Amino acid sequence: MSSPLRRVAAEADERRIVLVTGGAGAIGAAVCTALAEQGRQVVAADLDAARAAAIAEPLGGVGVAMDVADPDSVTRALAEARERIGAMTLLVSCAGWDEMRPFITTDEAFQARVLEINLAGPMRVARGVLPDMIAAGFGRIVLVASDAGRVGSSGEAIYAAAKGGVIALAKSLAREVVRHGITANSVCPGPTDTPLFRGLAAASRDGDRLTQALERAIPMRRLGRPQDVAPAVAFLCSDEAGYVTGQTLSVSGGLTMA
Numbered sequence: 001m002s003s004p005l006r007r008v009a010a011e012a013d014e015r016r017i018v019l020v021t022g023g024a025g026a027i028g029a030a031v032c033t034a035l036a037e038q039g040r041q042v043v044a045a046d047l048d049a050a051r052a053a054a055i056a057e058p059l060g061g062v063g064v065a066m067d068v069a070d071p072d073s074v075t076r077a078l079a080e081a082r083e084r085i086g087a088m089t090l091l092v093s094c095a096g097w098d099e100m101r102p103f104i105t106t107d108e109a110f111q112a113r114v115l116e117i118n119l120a121g122p123m124r125v126a127r128g129v130l131p132d133m134i135a136a137g138f139g140r141i142v143l144v145a146s147d148a149g150r151v152g153s154s155g156e157a158i159y160a161a162a163k164g165g166v167i168a169l170a171k172s173l174a175r176e177v178v179r180h181g182i183t184a185n186s187v188c189p190g191p192t193d194t195p196l197f198r199g200l201a202a203a204s205r206d207g208d209r210l211t212q213a214l215e216r217a218i219p220m221r222r223l224g225r226p227q228d229v230a231p232a233v234a235f236l237c238s239d240e241a242g243y244v245t246g247q248t249l250s251v252s253g254g255l256t257m258a
Contacts, residue, residue, distance in 0.1 A: 016040055016041070016089050016090055016138075017040065017041045017042075017043060017081075017085055017086050017087065017088045017089060017090065018035050018040045018041070018042055018043065018088065018089075018090035018091070018092060018140075018237065019043045019045060019078075019081065019088045019090070019091050019092070019125070019129060020032050020035070020042060020043065020044050020045065020092045020094060021045045021046070021066060021068055021091075021092070021093050021094055021095040021121070021122075021125055022045075022046060022068075022093075022094035022095030022096060022144075023042070023043075023044025023045055023046050023052045023055060023056065023063065023094065024044060024046035024047075024048045024051035024052040024055060024063075025046070025094060025095070025096075025194065025195075025196070026192075026194035026195060026196075026226045027094050027144065027189065027192065027194060027226045027229050027230070028044065028046070028055075028092075028094035028095070029044075029055045029226070030226035030227050030229065030230035031092050031094060031226075031229070031230045031233050031234070032044050032055055032056060032059060032061070033055075033059065033230065034230035034231060034233065034234040035090075035092070035233075035234055035237060036059035036060065036061065037234075038234050038237070038238065040090065040237070041060060041061055041085055041086075042056050042059050042060070042061030042062075043056065043061055043062055043063075043064060043081045043085060043088060044056035044061060044062070044063045044064070045063075045064050045065075045066035045077050045081070045095075046063070046065070046066060046095070047065070047066070047067055049063055049064060049065035050063075051063075052064065052065075061085070062081065062084050062085050064077045064080050064081050064084075065077060066095075066125075068093075068095045068116075068117060068120075068121030068122070068124065068125055069113070069116040069117050069120070069121055071124055074121075074124050074125055074128055075128065078125075078128045078129065082132075087132040087135070087136065088129050088132050088133075089132060089133050089136045089138050089139050089140070090139065090140045090141075090142075090237050091125065091126060091129050091139075091140070091141045091142070092142045092144065092233055092237065093121070093122040093125055093126070093141075093142070093143045093144060093166075094144045095117065095121055095122075096117060096118050096144070096146075096196070097113070097114070097117045097118065097196070098114060098118070098156060098159040098196070100155040100156060101155060102155060103157040103158070106157075106158060110158070111158050114158045114159055114162055115158065115161075115162050118159060118162035118163060118166065119162040119163075119165045119166060119169075122143050122166055122169060123169060126141060126143075126169070126173065130177065130182075133177070133180065133181075133182050134177070134180045134182070136181075137180060137181045138181045138182070139177070139180065139181065139182030139183070140182070140183055140236065140237045140238075140241075141170065141173060141177075141182065141183065141184040141185070142184075142185055142186070142187060142233050142236045142237060143166050143167075143169060143170045143184070143185075143186045143187075144166075144186070144187050144188075144189065144229070144233070145163040145164075145166040145167050145170075145186045145187065145188045145248070146159070146160070146163040146188055146189060147188045147189065147190045147250055147252050147255065147256050148160040148163050149161075149162070149163025149164035149165075149166060149167050149188065150164070150167065150188055150248065150250065150256060151256050163188075166186060167186045167188070167248050170184045170185055170186040170246065170248070171184075171186075171246045171248075174245040174246030175246065178245055183236070183241065183242065183244060183245035184245060184246065185236045185241075185244060185245060185246065185247045185248070185249065186247075186248050186249070187229065187232050187233055187236065187249050187251060188248060188249065188250045188251065188252070189224055189228075189229050189251050189252065190218065190224055190250065190251065190252025190253060190255045190256060191214045191218070191223050191224060191252075191255070192223060192224035192225065192226065192228070192229065193223040193224065193225055193226075194226060197223070211223070214255075217255060218252070218253040218254065218255045219253060219254035219255070220253035220254060222253065223253075224251060224252065224253055228251055228253075229251050232249055232251050236249070
């Protein structure tokens with residue numbers, strides 16, 4: 001039988017609110033579901049506010065419109081979330097975007113877009129929610145990066161550079177905010193069957209061969225699924241991961257190994 005103190009701690013834990021950026025995407029939606037099952041209240045933030053609400057509301061949460069590349073949009077979304085549901089002490093940064101292009105064919109506009117969404121976005125969102133975590137003396141930050149940021153990826157040089165920056169951001173935050181009871185880690189999916197991946201493959205002249213080659217190269221002989229990534233994120237958000245910070249967890253079916 002649990003003690004009264006344990007019951008109070010469990011009840012407080014259930015009230016912790018998690019912000020999931022890119023919450024209407026394939027991985028983001030899976031993360032929202034996994035965290036709701038963990039007892040969290042979910043704020044799904046996405047460019048597609050209607051879909052974010054459709055995902056979060058059946059889970060007892062809320063959906064808000066957020067463009068992580070727009071500082072004003074981030075500020076408005078965080079203010080709306082606080083007003084509707086409360087202060088957020090957990091952050092999962094899933095929002096991302098890419099197109100496969102040889103580096104030599106990229107230009108300043110493409111570079112700026114990739115970096116704004118994939119690197120500056122997580123920075124500004126983390127900066128926006130950290131005061132809530134510091135005030136609470138508790139926090140979990142999980143930045144969804146990519147194995148491209150660990151090992152590089154042909155045709156995705158700028159994206160890989162951005163995701164490498166996300167990994168470094170998580171490590172740096174881990175050092176800065178640990179004294180406030182906040183952990184920061186990154187999760188790096190390998191090739192994962194999402195609409196974004198399918199769009200990248202479809203845009204490539206050799207998309208089918210690329211997918212088949214990846215499936216052969218992955219020791220588990222299949223692409224990842226959003227449901228493969230979500231449990232790793234949920235673990236790093238949990239109290240059981242309270243002594244884990246500054247780490248980079250690959251979820252790639254063994255395609256890359258530390």
